[in-house]
Amino acid sequence: MDRAAWPLREPLIAGDKTPGQVTIDVSRPLEGKATPLWWAAFLVSLVTLGVGIAAVTYQIRVGIGTWGLNRTIGWSFDITNFVFWVGIGHAGTLISAILFLLRQKWRTSVNRAAEAMTLFAVMCAGIFPIIHMGRPWLAFWVLPYPNFRGPLWVNFRSPLLWDVFAISTYFIISAIFWYVGLIPDLATLRDRFKTGVQQRLYSFFSLGWNGSLSVWNRYETVYLILAAALATPLVLSVHSIVSFDFATSVVPGWHTTVFPPYFVAGAIFSGMSMVVTLMIIARKTMRLEDYLTHRHFDIMTKLILATSWMVAIAYATEFFIALYSGNEYERFAFLNRAMGPMAWSYWIMVSCNILVPQIFWFRRFRRTLPVVFVATIFINIGMWFERFVIITTSLHRDFLPSSWASYAPTKIELATFAGSFGLFFTCFLLFCRFLPVIAMAEIKGVLGSHLRPQTVPIVDEVALEATAARSATAELEEVAIPGPGAVSLDLSPEETST
């Protein structure tokens, strides 16, 4: 029984928090002045964003001839960045929707920030294909609206158009999901702040929420529908559709049926790493140590390890099928990936995505945050290179040797990519400053999840054994802060003896 095992579990939230304490802790960073650290990070992000804006302005004025593309390599840096950012976003939905379905209570500490990350990452992703259109001011042409050009419609058979629908739906649904989750917390902040512009904004956006149970009843149903019925299939569909951009083509290295699951696993892998990177920073700078415990990082790094193996299996499958298909173009494409002129990018990808995560087999590394931090950054680099490898190395040696070419990004492309990080971190820092990074209403609901007095039978043999086991393990390793759970359990032997 799960309940009998609870004393062995570390509490999700450390420090014996009461709901009132949660409100105080989570609201603290939003009250008063920003810390110098926040300002430093914000200014760096803002400057990077400025560089990006300058680069984007320049390339829109001059044209995408400012990029390093050529007739052979028509997609490279931009689409790599696009897929990279969309992938990052997926972990947010995984955490908020799929883990909600799986009743993973630890998600409550991370879901708000992860959902925000999704939104900002999808915004960053959108920049690249829009610029790549060449005339971004006509980007609205991708929408099928009645027009005076015939009406001339979009081509619904094209995966690029499916992408438009998938990404925009994903952005809208993620935004709704995030906002609906925020409403009770905005109400908490509204009642906490007494005056000021901030209070008026919280008040405006909290929609008059007063915590009434009849609204909670509907709210919970809506949250479940959004998570289970909509966001979960949506997140799986979005990266599948992104992978169709490649899989429906005839280019060797792209034309494979393994792409949808491979892309989804890779997306969750990279997104999870990004969540961990961000949460380590947030934990440190915003003093959230009690809410983001080592247990959270332990679980998340295990997920990273699992998805790393899914990605590894996909790499192996691709190579096996290339060999087994007997198709010489396919075989050449993969040998070229591993041993051709761009092999360096392939091996960066393999070492970052397969070798580095293997350290997470060890509990010690999973719980040493500096190690986790560095490893997740490597994984993000690796996952960026995965997309680069798929896109660029498949294109640069096509069917006609006379058109073989190479690719190097220009300064403009590098500046645009850096700018997308600037945008991402600027948005994220503003979010940390003005909105609760931790879903208070959800955290409050799981505070007592390791202790429900009236449901835990006081006399219970299994629980007694567990008590014994607990005192044994307590000597062996650093098990948690004894919460109220430990106190009530210690009583139970006495109760049985009387």
Add this chain to the structure above:
Amino acid sequence: MSDRQQVSIYSGEEEVLSAVVELRAAGFRILEVFAPYAVHGLERAAGLRRSRIGLITVTAATIGSLAFYFFQDWVAAISWPVNIGGKPYSSAPAWIPVVFETGVLAAGLATVLALFVRSRLYPGKRARLIDPRVTDDRFAVVLEIPDSGFDVERAREICARHGAESVEETAVPESGKKPRKPHVSSLEVWR
């Protein structure tokens, strides 16, 4: 519908849950419960039925999907047929990704809109709070005090036994919407 109510405040989810269960069993009518977070089982204990918003989700998803299926067919086969790679004008399998996405989009928008409309949540609405702490860490149970037959002492005793921090009888605040069907929706007074 009486104009008096009894408000009891609790500081923990276990307390409020057990108080609600016993108050209902003792025959008191619960007008509303206020909670800072969703407590598992509290809705059923207070006698609320499962929300039927899911029906709206299903309807909107069906409409969104079908509309875009036929729209794509109409665009590609009727409005301006273009021969693309010799594929049939009505290429049903190619419509599926967009059909799925528009179904999800319509369902999501409709569901959240239904939540807002049904719960009368709208931007800038002034919150009617029974206690400023119910969005922080306190729970409040509001009992109806009918014109006759309300055993104040009994109600107070039950609330106190389940750990109520305070119990008081007050007037139902003004300007609440008059419930259309008092026997079903007296809860609405607190929206």
